[in-house]
Amino acid sequence: MSRAWPTRLDFSKSRKVLTIDFDDGQTAELPYQLLRIESPSAEVQGHSPAQKKTVTGKENVGVTAANPVGRYAVQIVFDDGHDSGLFTWDYLRELAGLD
Template sequence: MMNTPAPTDIRLHQKSRYLEISFADGQTFKLPCEFLRVHSPSAEVRGHGRGQEVLQVGKEDVNIVAIEPVGQYAVKLFFDDGHNSGLFDWGLLHRYGEHQDEMWQAYLERLKAAGHERRASGPAPVQTEESDS
């Protein structure tokens, strides 16, 4: 955690439903609200131990309504579905940015295995710089 670069800028894009976070190492990540909600570090999502994770479904249209700093190491995100119990520290957000694609694919696979289908109305949480044409 000590090697995690500090964020230099955090911007919430409510209309597009993503959090843009830039770090001192020059990397900038666009993390969709849905992605952050389904991967919340809260006990409600992660459970209290291995194998106790709770699959989050129906979060395609979730948005962040507020961001509250927690000391010099994290932010608390307030989602419009009432969820606000996860603390997103800088290391976690940086890891989420670096591993967003594989984390999202794993989430989609868990949804499918549980018999759920993601509605297409929300923005697809793969926010890369190259186009998908």
């Protein structure tokens, strides 16, 4: 299967949702809260599944910036200061239940 690439990322401040359109015709809508609590950072995921932390209290978290990382990912900066996770396109598709 060929990798699907994003054609559009739309960060909705009012809805607190990231909408991603992929070149295979699929669309993902990911709430900021989900992105924050499932951040791929070591701070959240740990270095093994047993080390994964449960993050709470992020119902109203916002996004202040999104920085491209090469052609494979985006670094999302949250308004609580968290910015260490690199969200690959594959990981975003996984969070959205695509594929």
